[in-house]
Amino acid sequence: MAEAVMTKPVATPSADAAPLLSVQGLEGWYGESHVLHGITFDVRPGEVVTLLGRNGAGKTTTLRAIIGILGKRKGSIRYDGTETIAMASRNIAKLGLGYVPEERGIFSSLSVYENLMLPPRVKPGGLSVDQIYTLFPNLKERSGSQGTKLSGGEQQMLAIGRILRTGAKLILLDEPTEGLAPVIVQQIGRTLARLKTEGYTIVLVEQNFRFAQTVADRHFVVEQGRVIDMIPNSELDANIDKLHTYLGV
Numbered sequence: 078m079a080e081a082v083m084t085k086p087v088a089t090p091s092a093d094a095a096p097l098l099s100v101q102g103l104e105g106w107y108g109e110s111h112v113l114h115g116i117t118f119d120v121r122p123g124e125v126v127t128l129l130g131r132n133g134a135g136k137t138t139t140l141r142a143i144i145g146i147l148g149k150r151k152g153s154i155r156y157d158g159t160e161t162i163a164m165a166s167r168n169i170a171k172l173g174l175g176y177v178p179e180e181r182g183i184f185s186s187l188s189v190y191e192n193l194m195l196p197p198r199v200k201p202g203g204l205s206v207d208q209i210y211t212l213f214p215n216l217k218e219r220s221g222s223q224g225t226k227l228s229g230g231e232q233q234m235l236a237i238g239r240i241l242r243t244g245a246k247l248i249l250l251d252e253p254t255e256g257l258a259p260v261i262v263q264q265i266g267r268t269l270a271r272l273k274t275e276g277y278t279i280v281l282v283e284q285n286f287r288f289a290q291t292v293a294d295r296h297f298v299v300e301q302g303r304v305i306d307m308i309p310n311s312e313l314d315a316n317i318d319k320l321h322t323y324l325g326v
């Protein structure tokens with residue numbers, strides 16, 4: 078691991094700030110299959126939090142529920158004071174939430190530029206294509222390349238850049254570093270730190286808690302469809318044995 082050269086997290090937002098996102102007693106289903114059993118956590122404005130947990134714990138499902146693409150959900154999800162549990166996904170997006178799925182969703186037949194232009198703007202204040210290219214110089218070089226020609230890291234950058242163009246201010250990121258080389262993981266880490274300094278709020282699903290430690294303020298541990306613990310980033314090292322047990326690593 079190259080944690081020594083990774084970025085340091087920037088200052089933790091004030092603990093008494095009102096949450097930007099508040100998830101309370103969230104339950105979720107795929108058809109008849111009940112997989113979320115009362116997920117509760119909150120995220121302050123400008124904070125980076127992670128959802129950590131074993132495969133199948135319900136992390137991806139939680140992100141899908143927040144963005145409104147899970148068939149059935151119950152409980153409460155408040156964003157900036159608005160209850161979204163009964164809202165359609167397009168209206169949730171318009172509030173300023175963006176989702177970068179694990180599979181990234183890059184259209185292979187479209188160029189980088191065309192992929193960037195695809196999602197509709199939902200709010201003013203989204204990044205311009207030039208700003209995205211400044212954030213990810215690799216993408217600028219690849220502007221005319223087809224999605225199929227991109228490396229995994231470039232696809233991830235494109236998936237993140239595309240969401241920043243929409244004007245979303247709270248970004249849900251599902252395992253952005255999965256399968257990427259360490260040097261690219263570091264680049265993603267620097268990008269997240271930069272987004273944080275610019276006021277974005279981020280919910281990050283991660284398996285790699287060494288990476289998570291370099292960018293996050295707090296960590297929520299998900300197990301069998303529930304949040305079973307919260308570990309402030311400053312206490313992660315002191316809780317490493319507990320975390321290993323939670324994650325089964």
Ligand SMILES: Nc1ncnc2c1ncn2[C@@H]1O[C@H](COP(=O)(O)OP(=O)(O)O)[C@@H](O)[C@H]1O
Nearest residue numbers: 107110112130131132133134135136137138139
């Ligand atoms: N499309 C689906 N249909 C039915 N069950 C699913 C589907 N996707 C995930 N599940 C189940 O829901 C549970 C939570 O999965 P998921 O949220 O993907 O976990 P994680 O992201 O933490 O690995 C698992 O038991 C998984 O098998």
Ligand SMILES: [Mg+2]
Nearest residue numbers: 136137138179
């Ligand atoms: Mg997942």
